[in-house]
Amino acid sequence: MAFIPHTPADVEAMLATIGVPSIETLFDEIPAALRVKSLAGVPEELNEMEVGRLMSERARIDGRPLCFIGAGAYEHHIPAAVWAITTRGEFYSAYTPYQAEASQGTLQLIYEYQTMIASLTGMQVSNASVYDGASAVAEASLMAVRSNRKSKSQRILVPTTVHPHYRKVAVATAGNQGLRFEEIPYSPGEGVIAPTALAQYEGEDIAALVIQQPNFFGRLEDVDALTDWAHARGILVIAVVNPTSLALLKAPGSWGTKGADIAVGDGQPLGVPLSSGGPYFGFMTTRLEFVRQMPGRIVGRTVDLNGHQGFTLTLQAREQHIRRAKATSNICTNQGLLMTAATIYMSLMGPQGLERTAAAAHARTRELVTALTRLKGVRAAFQGPVFHESVVLLDRPVAPVLSALASRGILGGLELSEYYPELGHALLVCATETKTAADIESYVAALNEVMQSARTTEGRAA
Amino acid sequence: MRSHEKVIFEYSHPGRGATDQWPSDPGPAATADIPAKLRRTQAPLLPEVGELETVRHFTRLSQLNFSIDTHFYPLGSCTMKYNPKACNQYAMLPEFLGRHPLGPESHGQGFLACMYELQEMLKEVTGMQAVALSPMAGAHGEFAGVAMIRAYHRSRGDLARNEIIVPEAAHGTNPATATMCGCVVREIPVNADGDIDIDALKAAVGPNTAGIMLTNPSTLGVFERRIQEVAQIVHSAGGLLYYDGANLNAILGKVRPGDMGFDVIHMNLHKTFSTPHGGGGPGAGAVGVGARLQPFLPLPIVGRQGERYRWLTETDLPQSIGRLSAFMGNAGVLLRAYIYMRMLGREGMQRVGEYATLNANYLLALLRERGFEPAYPARRASHEFIITLKKQARELEVTAMDFAKRLLDHGFHAPTTYFPLLVPECLLIEPTETESKDILDAFATAMAQIQSEAEQESERVTSAPHTMPVRRLDDVRAAKQLDLTWKPIAQS
Numbered sequence: 001m002a003f004i005p006h007t008p009a010d011v012e013a014m015l016a017t018i019g020v021p022s023i024e025t026l027f028d029e030i031p032a033a034l035r036v037k038s039l040a041g042v043p044e045e046l047n048e049m050e051v052g053r054l055m056s057e058r059a060r061i062d063g064r065p066l067c068f069i070g071a072g073a074y075e076h077h078i079p080a081a082v083w084a085i086t087t088r089g090e091f092y093s094a095y096t097p098y099q100a101e102a103s104q105g106t107l108q109l110i111y112e113y114q115t116m117i118a119s120l121t122g123m124q125v126s127n128a129s130v131y132d133g134a135s136a137v138a139e140a141s142l143m144a145v146r147s148n149r150k151s152k153s154q155r156i157l158v159p160t161t162v163h164p165h166y167r168k169v170a171v172a173t174a175g176n177q178g179l180r181f182e183e184i185p186y187s188p189g190e191g192v193i194a195p196t197a198l199a200q201y202e203g204e205d206i207a208a209l210v211i212q213q214p215n216f217f218g219r220l221e222d223v224d225a226l227t228d229w230a231h232a233r234g235i236l237v238i239a240v241v242n243p244t245s246l247a248l249l250k251a252p253g254s255w256g257t258k259g260a261d262i263a264v265g266d267g268q269p270l271g272v273p274l275s276s277g278g279p280y281f282g283f284m285t286t287r288l289e290f291v292r293q294m295p296g297r298i299v300g301r302t303v304d305l306n307g308h309q310g311f312t313l314t315l316q317a318r319e320q321h322i323r324r325a326k327a328t329s330n331i332c333t334n335q336g337l338l339m340t341a342a343t344i345y346m347s348l349m350g351p352q353g354l355e356r357t358a359a360a361a362h363a364r365t366r367e368l369v370t371a372l373t374r375l376k377g378v379r380a381a382f383q384g385p386v387f388h389e390s391v392v393l394l395d396r397p398v399a400p401v402l403s404a405l406a407s408r409g410i411l412g413g414l415e416l417s418e419y420y421p422e423l424g425h426a427l428l429v430c431a432t433e434t435k436t437a438a439d440i441e442s443y444v445a446a447l448n449e450v451m452q453s454a455r456t457t458e459g460r461a462a
Numbered sequence: 463m464r465s466h467e468k469v470i471f472e473y474s475h476p477g478r479g480a481t482d483q484w485p486s487d488p489g490p491a492a493t494a495d496i497p498a499k500l501r502r503t504q505a506p507l508l509p510e511v512g513e514l515e516t517v518r519h520f521t522r523l524s525q526l527n528f529s530i531d532t533h534f535y536p537l538g539s540c541t542m543k544y545n546p547k548a549c550n551q552y553a554m555l556p557e558f559l560g561r562h563p564l565g566p567e568s569h570g571q572g573f574l575a576c577m578y579e580l581q582e583m584l585k586e587v588t589g590m591q592a593v594a595l596s597p598m599a600g601a602h603g604e605f606a607g608v609a610m611i612r613a614y615h616r617s618r619g620d621l622a623r624n625e626i627i628v629p630e631a632a633h634g635t636n637p638a639t640a641t642m643c644g645c646v647v648r649e650i651p652v653n654a655d656g657d658i659d660i661d662a663l664k665a666a667v668g669p670n671t672a673g674i675m676l677t678n679p680s681t682l683g684v685f686e687r688r689i690q691e692v693a694q695i696v697h698s699a700g701g702l703l704y705y706d707g708a709n710l711n712a713i714l715g716k717v718r719p720g721d722m723g724f725d726v727i728h729m730n731l732h733k734t735f736s737t738p739h740g741g742g743g744p745g746a747g748a749v750g751v752g753a754r755l756q757p758f759l760p761l762p763i764v765g766r767q768g769e770r771y772r773w774l775t776e777t778d779l780p781q782s783i784g785r786l787s788a789f790m791g792n793a794g795v796l797l798r799a800y801i802y803m804r805m806l807g808r809e810g811m812q813r814v815g816e817y818a819t820l821n822a823n824y825l826l827a828l829l830r831e832r833g834f835e836p837a838y839p840a841r842r843a844s845h846e847f848i849i850t851l852k853k854q855a856r857e858l859e860v861t862a863m864d865f866a867k868r869l870l871d872h873g874f875h876a877p878t879t880y881f882p883l884l885v886p887e888c889l890l891i892e893p894t895e896t897e898s899k900d901i902l903d904a905f906a907t908a909m910a911q912i913q914s915e916a917e918q919e920s921e922r923v924t925s926a927p928h929t930m931p932v933r934r935l936d937d938v939r940a941a942k943q944l945d946l947t948w949k950p951i952a953q954s
């Protein structure tokens with residue numbers, strides 16, 4: 001029987017011990033009318049060999065196209081050791097470290113993770129992770145409203161340069177508690193928050209401002225000025241950052257005069273595969289003064305009865321299993337396995353390897369954008385500095401171009417018309433250190449062919 | 463077990479690194495276009511260690527853990543069953559790992575087919591009309607469910623319905639979720655047999671009732687026998703029924719939430735469908751709904767048109783409660799659940815509920831034989847059961863926590879302790895179907911040994927564990943003298 005070790009003799013002995021004639025008897029408290037008659041919609045079982053063939057076939061259908069899409073999920077090299085260790089049964093098949101004495105491995109690893117991610121973001125404390133970058137923004141918004149003693153409002157300013165999906169998740173999650181997310185437009189031509197757009201909020205009661213760096217377009221915001229603007233008005237700053245970028249870019253803790261108040265983001269770039277969108281993990285760090293308002297698990301170092309160092313879940317009075325309806329969040333898990341992978345990844349990278357990765361990814365994207373914008377009918381959408389991602393504008397609709405590229409095994413980027421129709425035929429592209437000069441060349445050549453052939457077809461039609 | 467392992471930063475040496483894993487140095491020109499005022503000036507505190515040191519450190523840390531692969535882990539309410547290796551291996555095929563979440567449907571038909579079929583299988587085993595897979599944990603699924611209940615009432619202009627009823631024995635996530643959805647929580651008691659107090663329920667429902675959140679079998683390890691009556695009372699009052707799937711393993715293939723009258727459910731795929739718990743996550747909290755709530759499901763969902771699979775969007779589901787994850791929830795976890803369900807098949811699904819129940823009732827019988835007191839002696843166990851050690855606590859001053867800690871010395875992970883809160887000195891024990899009779903016998907023997915130790919030299923038990931990497935930890939100090947990040951000697 002699949003994954004059930006019982007022999008007929010076992011079953012017989014067990015039933016005798018219980019004192020019932022059959023397994024069926026054990027269900028006699030369930031009203032007979034409710035019993036399942038059939039599960040005809042579930043197929044017959046497959047053995048391991050059969051399921052292996054099925055999954056290999058499904059995987060083959062999807063193939064391995066050359067991917068230049070970023071938009072919040074980035075293909076980086078993942079050292080072999082990361083998942084070799086992460087999938088060890090002792091990590092993979094353990095649970096939340098409720099029994100600290102039997103979970104010191106997971107607990108110490110979380111403590112090391114908290115140290116690394118707090119330092120990377122330049123903040124004082126970290127939790128053990130939340131679901132993903134989007135849910136981290138939602139949780140950070142709720143946390144900001146709880147933490148901001150100067151504000152009585154539940155209003156959060158969210159620039160449209162923040163990932164469109166993150167904005168949707170924030171509304172769907174925190175809107176139920178009355179939070180209002182007010183969108184701030186970006187400067188056309190520049191692709192960053194328009195300082196003039198903030199002026200209308202002078203004198204208003206706002207709980208927090210969300211700033212994504214690099215922003216969804218890959219553009220770098222003037223984080224110092226924005227942070228100081230917010231703090232001067234009693235508004236907390238929620239930084240949304242790409243962890244790889246932080247090897248190069250100013251950490252949220254150093255933004256402006258006082259630094260951001262909460263830093264969040266998706267940890268996926270740190271050793272987590274793209275995997276159709278998950279599982280990833282959301283990281284969340286803050287100032288020590290706000291730690292009791294932070295949701296999620298937190299690990300602390302302490303001592304045992306013999307005075308030896310040990311690690312344990314702490315500040316649990318914030319959490320649902322203690323506080324129930326008054327908890328900081330209903331979250332009951334973290335993305336433990338992904339956070340484990342990221343901790344191993346950050347250890348293998350160290351400060352130098354992570355900086356090289358960021359720099360190489362950045363350089364590749366610049367090479368890509370430079371080559372693409374040399375093509376006829378392709379130009380840059382925005383002027384100004386970016387990090388490893390950029391928007392280009394085509395002289396024709398993007399969807400047919402992308403689909404022609406896809407049929408050649410190239411995923412040419414993300415079409416933006418659904419999210420930013422005002423940009424026209426806009427395409428968000430990204431290369432990382434995983435792309436070679438030859439990869440970039442083949443993308444550029446393919447795009448050139450596709451655009452040319454489209455022009456030829458148009459020419460004939462005219 | 464191993465004992466102490468240094469914190470990784472204590473292995474660090476400036477200039478050391480796993481250089482083979484890094485890209486080649488692109489030089490300073492690579493980033494010359496990033497303005498100085500936006501740059502980082504101080505390197506982050508990441509360890510500088512070689513590959514072997516890293517591998518050894520994290521392997522050693524892993525050896526400080528109990529896990530399903532190494533130990534019996536009867537953590538009640540968590541369904542710590544074997545996570546088949548095939549599920550992991552085939553979910554980690556390079557094509558699946560490399561697939562970008564925003565990649566075109568043309569390069570995702572294999573993945574989408576798996577997701578679509580997973581939705582269909584989950585509908586069948588739960589008796590629901592439609593399923594959405596994106597919630598990323600049980601609590602996240604609860605959120606989606608209650609948000610749908612609210613959206614449903616609002617869509618009908620029924621704005622007063624903001625009360626969520628939960629039994630007092632409910633998981634803490636239930637009331638916390640209701641709060642997150644902007645609802646007010648009303649707790650109702652259960653009677654001495656563990657069933658809901660029907661009179662209290664009748665008194666609680668009314669024009670403000672949004673719904674009730676129930677786990678069945680309940681957190682008390684027994685089946686709610688009057689579930690049809692409960693459904694009738696709540697529905698008559700205009701409320702909806704939410705099924706918390708925490709205990710679905712108990713009834714898989716035997717009875718379906720949809721047939722019990724539930725309008726919306728979440729399933730913990732990391733419990734019932736055996737995806738890994740990963741040291742605390744990732745989970746997956748797929749939701750299922752009846753026809754009334756179908757328009758409100760969270761996005762994305764996979765649809766099928768002819769032979770092609772595609773994502774359903776806001777255009778297809780304009781009343782959706784929206785998006786709860788940046789992309790597609792914990793997609794890789796969903797693949798593992800899909801593989802597991804295909805391996806079990808129709809009959810395997812039914813065996814899960816049967817053998818989980820057999821194992822729980824057998825272990826309960828063994829413990830009763832050895833003098834332990836069940837919290838609900840007149841009831842069948844579901845897939846889990848509660849024993850209360852209040853007598854031991856009173857007469858021997860040995861608590862449930864002491865038993866739990868001493869079990870670690872016997873090589874067993876402790877059951878869930880002190881939950882549910884209304885049973886004093888309790889252990890909530892869930893063996894799962896993947897454990898053999900031998901293991902259950904050994905666990906019962908260990909419990910009996912601890913009992914006699916408690917009677918003869920209780921100090922051995924109250925000071926346990928003795929063989930773990932650490933002794934009992936000072937939790938008060940942990941919360942008062944916060945040490946949440948490692949600091950170099952110079953700063954600490």
